[in-house]
Every structure is written in C-alpha cells, then in structure tokens.
Amino acid sequence: MSDVQHQRLREFVGDLAALLDSQPSEAEILALGSQRLAQLIRHDDWLEEAFTRPSPQRYQQYLLYADARQRFSVVSFVWGPGQSTPVHDHRVWGLIGMLRGAEISQNFRRDPLGHLHEQGEPVRLNPGDVEAVSPNMGDIHRVSNAFDNQTSISIHVYGGNIGAVKRAVYTEDGHEKPFISGYNNAFLPNIWDLSHG
Numbered sequence: 434m435s436d437v438q439h440q441r442l443r444e445f446v447g448d449l450a451a452l453l454d455s456q457p458s459e460a461e462i463l464a465l466g467s468q469r470l471a472q473l474i475r476h477d478d479w480l481e482e483a484f485t486r487p488s489p490q491r492y493q494q495y496l497l498y499a500d501a502r503q504r505f506s507v508v509s510f511v512w513g514p515g516q517s518t519p520v521h522d523h524r525v526w527g528l529i530g531m532l533r534g535a536e537i538s539q540n541f542r543r544d545p546l547g548h549l550h551e552q553g554e555p556v557r558l559n560p561g562d563v564e565a566v567s568p569n570m571g572d573i574h575r576v577s578n579a580f581d582n583q584t585s586i587s588i589h590v591y592g593g594n595i596g597a598v599k600r601a602v603y604t605e606d607g608h609e610k611p612f613i614s615g616y617n618n619a620f621l622p623n624i625w626d627l628s629h630g
C-alpha cells in the first residue's frame with residue numbers, strides 16, 4: 434500500500450478531527466461529514482486487503498482509525514454473501530458510506546408497548562452513497578448484503594469508539610439485549626509513515 438493511498442484515509446481523519454474541533458451541531462456533523470465521507474469513498478483504491486476480508490461465520494467490523502479522545506472512529510464493515518446484522522442501535526451519530534458492492538438497510542421503530550415495527554421501505558446503498566443514523570433521527574436498523582454471491586464493504590464513521598459503546602441488539606418482539614460489538618482486527622492501518630514523500 435503506497436503512501437498516496439494511505440493519504441486518503443489520513444486526510445479524511447484529519448478533516449473530521451478539524452470539523453469536530455469547531456464544536457459543530459450534530460446536524461452540521463452529519464451534513465459536512467457526509468460530504469467528506471462521499472469524497473473518501475469516491476475512490477476504491479485505498480483500503481488495504483486485510484480490512485476487506487469476509488468471514489464465513491459473520492460480518493466483519495475492522496477498526497481503521499480511532500480518535501485519541503474517542504470522539505469518532507472509522508470502521509470498514511465487510512459482509513460476506515448473504516450476511517446481515519441483527520436489528521441493532523448505535524446510541525451515537527453514524528455515517529455509512531458504500532465502498533464496494535451494495536447493502537440494504539431497513540429501519541425499525543418501537544411502538545408504545547416496546548414492539549418493533551419496520552419503518553419505511555428498505556434503503557439500498559450503492560457505491561458512492563452515504564446514509565446517516567442517530568438517536569435523534571432513527572437509530573434502530575438491520576443491514577444486509579444486497580448480494581448473495583459477492584462481498585460488500587461499507588465505510589462507517591461514528592461519534593464515539595463504536596466497538597466499545599454499550600448499545601443493544603433486538604429480538605423480533607422488541608426485547609433488548611446488551612451489546613458491545615468490539616472489532617475483528619488486532620492491528621490498524623499505518624497511515625503515518627510519511628517517509629516515501
């Protein structure tokens with residue numbers, strides 16, 4: 434992986450840190466962050482192979498970068514053919530940018546009795562598309578690979594260290610189970626070697 438390719442992710446996390454330094458509202462984070470994430474995923478030449486590997490068991494969640502103050506994290510999500518997440522929430526803002534393949538996101542809402550219902554039509558994300566989630570605008574969804582014969586990869590940005598956030602997955606009847614996702618990688622991309630110019 435050349436430094437030019439690492440440059441895309443390095444500049445992205447630098448720009449995101451600068452955005453958060455300016456004390457923006459969540460609406461500003463989602464609007465400006467979406468634009469910046471769209472720029473990052475316009476090119477599919479920068480994600481190292483180690484962070485694109487599917488697992489036959491379940492979808493993979495690779496940490497690419499975590500802010501030193503855990504204000505944000507950047508993750509590659511890799512779905513093998515036909516894989517999907519459980520219904521889950523995030524509890525922090527999030528941006529989802531489609532890099533490769535396609536995915537389907539179905540939102541859910543809870544009724545006053547706590548039961549879950551599908552909300553709206555499923556949304557299909559194609560390469561270049563960006564979607565936002567937040568506790569303020571609908572935070573419960575299920576995401577699936579749109580393909581049963583190929584891997585799909587999306588790049589996610591969250592307003593916290595998402596692998597450590599105490600959140601929940603949900604059964605069909607709305608029962609909430611505590612969930613801390615963790616990450617599937619032991620090592621992160623080295624975006625800081627600037628020796629090659």
Ligand SMILES: [Fe+2]
Binds near residue numbers: 521574576
């Ligand atoms: Fe999600």
